[in-house]
Structure formats: C-alpha cells, structure tokens
Amino acid sequence: xxxxxxxxxxxxxxxxxxxxxxxLTDAEWxxxxxxxxxxxxxxxxxxxxxxxxxxxxxxxxxxxxxWRMLPKNFGPWQxxxxxxxxFVRRLLFRTINDVALMLDRERVGRExxxxxxxLDSQTVKAPSADLRGYDANKKIVGRKRHIxxxxxxxxxxxxxxxxxxxxxxxAQLILDGIRxxxxxxxxxxxxxxxxxxxxxxKAALRDFVLEIIRRTDKQLGFKVLPRRWVVxxxxxxxxxxxxxxxxYEKRLDVSGAMIEVAMGSLLLRRIGHP
Numbered sequence: 001x002x003x004x005x006x007x008x009x010x011x012x013x014x015x016x017x018x019x020x021x022x023x024l025t026d027a028e029w030x031x032x033x034x035x036x037x038x039x040x041x042x043x044x045x046x047x048x049x050x051x052x053x054x055x056x057x058x059x060x061x062x063x064x065x066x067w068r069m070l071p072k073n074f075g076p077w078q079x080x081x082x083x084x085x086x087f088v089r090r091l092l093f094r095t096i097n098d099v100a101l102m103l104d105r106e107r108v109g110r111e112x113x114x115x116x117x118x119l120d121s122q123t124v125k126a127p128s129a130d131l132r133g134y135d136a137n138k139k140i141v142g143r144k145r146h147i148x149x150x151x152x153x154x155x156x157x158x159x160x161x162x163x164x165x166x167x168x169x170x171a172q173l174i175l176d177g178i179r180x181x182x183x184x185x186x187x188x189x190x191x192x193x194x195x196x197x198x199x200x201x202k203a204a205l206r207d208f209v210l211e212i213i214r215r216t217d218k219q220l221g222f223k224v225l226p227r228r229w230v231v232x233x234x235x236x237x238x239x240x241x242x243x244x245x246x247x248y249e250k251r252l253d254v255s256g257a258m259i260e261v262a263m264g265s266l267l268l269r270r271i272g273h274p
Contacts, residue, residue, distance in 0.1 A: 019073065022062040022107040022265070023055045027272035031103075036094055037086075048079065056155070057087075058079040061261045065241025088257045097264035098181065101154045104267050107274065113182055119174065119190040120231040121146045121167050122238075126247035129255075133164030143247050144169040148178055148188070151227070153234045154261040158184055159251045168196035175199075175206050189227040191214055237261060 024032065029051055036050055056074035060067070070077040087093060102112035103202045126142035134141050142163050148156040161170050171194055178185060187209045188199045195212045203210040213228050238244045241262040249255035 004100070020055070020059055020062075022058040024051060024058070024268075025272055028135050028268045030254045031100070031268055031272060035092065035099065035163055037090055037092070038207045041185075045089075048075075048083065050083075052123075053083045057084050057261060061241050061243045061258050061265075064245065064248075076244070085254075088253055093260040093264055097155060097260045097267065100264055100267035101156070102151070102270060103271050104154065105150070105152075107271060108152075109211055110152075111184075114154075114156065115184050116151050116187040117182075117185055117232040118151065118227055118246055119146070119148050119171055119188055119194060120228075120235070121170060122235050123163050124245070124247050126163075126249075128248055128249050131162050133162030133250070135163035138163075140260060143252075144170055146174055146260075147231065147234065148174050149231050149234045151230060153230045153237070154267060155234065155260070156171055156185070158256050158259050160247075160256055166196075167193045168199040171199055174203050175202055175208060179206060187211065193227060234263075237266060 028193065039045065046063050056070060057080065059074070060070065060080075067077045070080060074080060099119060105114065106112050120274070122145045123138045123140045124138055124142050124145065127133045129143060132142050140163060144161050144163050144165065144167075146159045146161065146167070148158075152157055157174060159170060159173050159177070169205065171190070179262070186207070188203070189211050191211055192214050194210065200210060236274070241258075244262060245259055247255050249258065
C-alpha cells in the first residue's frame, strides 16, 4: 500500500541511482558483485562494465521496451543481449533471486530456507512465443506461469508451460524441481483447482503436505482467503514490471529469466535499503 512514508522512501532510493529508478544502487551492487562469473585467466580481459549490463537488463524488464529500443547510454543493444543470454545460461538471475531470498528471510528473523509455500498459476498472452496454447477457462492464447512462493510472497520457483496444460499437471512439474532447490520445504498451500488425485499422489510420494484452501459456499462477495492472498500479491508485484504484463519472449528460459530479474531486483532493494 502506498503511503507518504513509502513514497518518501522510494524517492530517496531513486536519488541514489545514476539515471533511471531501475539502476543498481551501490548497496545493491555490493550484494551482486560476488555472484558474477569470474574473469577468464587467459585471453583478452573484457572491457564491458558488468554493472551497466545489469542496469540495462533491469531497465528492459521494468520499462517493457524492445531490445533495439534500448537507450544509447547503455551501449550497443547487441552487447547487452549477448551478456543477458550468457547470464541466463549460467543461471545468474536465479542465483541472485535465491541468495537475496535467503538474506531477506534472515533479515526479518526467519530461517534462510523456507518450510512452507503457496502454489498458483497465471495465464498471460504470448504473441511471439514459439510454444503457446489456449486456456479455455481464461479465453487466452499464451502461456501459464506456475509459481511457488514462500509464506511472505518471495519467489521460490517458476515453471512456464503452454496455456492448454492443466494447473495440476503444471504443479506436478513444480514438485519435481522445487525439492532440489529448497530441501526443507514440506508444506504447500493451494486452491481447489489443485485438488486432483494425480497431484495429491505425487505430493505424498515426494513427501509434501498439500493443503487445499477452499472458498465456502456461504461466503458472499470478495474475501481474502488465508495464505492465498500471498501469492496473488506476488503476481501484483510482477505486473509492476511492464515486460511481464505479457510474455514477449520466444523462449521459455528467457521468459523465466525475466521473471527472476524482476523478483530478484525487488528483494535486493529490500535488503540494500531496509
């Protein structure tokens, strides 16, 4: 919720950036710098400013512009895109998000590795995607974003599939991969869409407790459901990054990396400027 205090805080942070509100501040750069790929010992030393490359990538995710529309002060867009694809292959943005998540949990007095999470999905249009499908429920041609967040809304994992695949099938893919990244995660909350036999059996096989939060028939109008509002708020955070309003990427890995750029940047700003 925007208040006078939060508006004043964001204005102070914006003054610390070089040009754009999405630029890395010095405090955020100190957190990211140790995670960057090491410089090769042989060959010519790279002359590219890594901080500027990350600033450009964050600008792209925040503004929603095309690569060829990148402002000239970031340098050639081809150079920025080359480094972006290299960072994607090295899972840099995923690493930044995971490390920032653990630091932020410790900052508020919680264990670094979460034990509980919330599942949900979001269907978005994907006009340029190589792989996309039709979601008959939402009447949208595009992709589904299946995400798992901790009980405070921090992104634990994202899985992208075509929109014609059911929510329960997408959640099974989340269960397959999330234990490797967050081994202490045991309890998951979800809505009634995920109450399917195959998903429940797989959750039991993987030693997960999948709790379904249901809306009662007696409930009139809108009411915030326990635990469920957390993941909806995370989707709201994602929609502030204009490139995530639609899925403009052709490749699934690039699309997932853009989500990790956005959510990792949000956590870095919390940690660097509490």
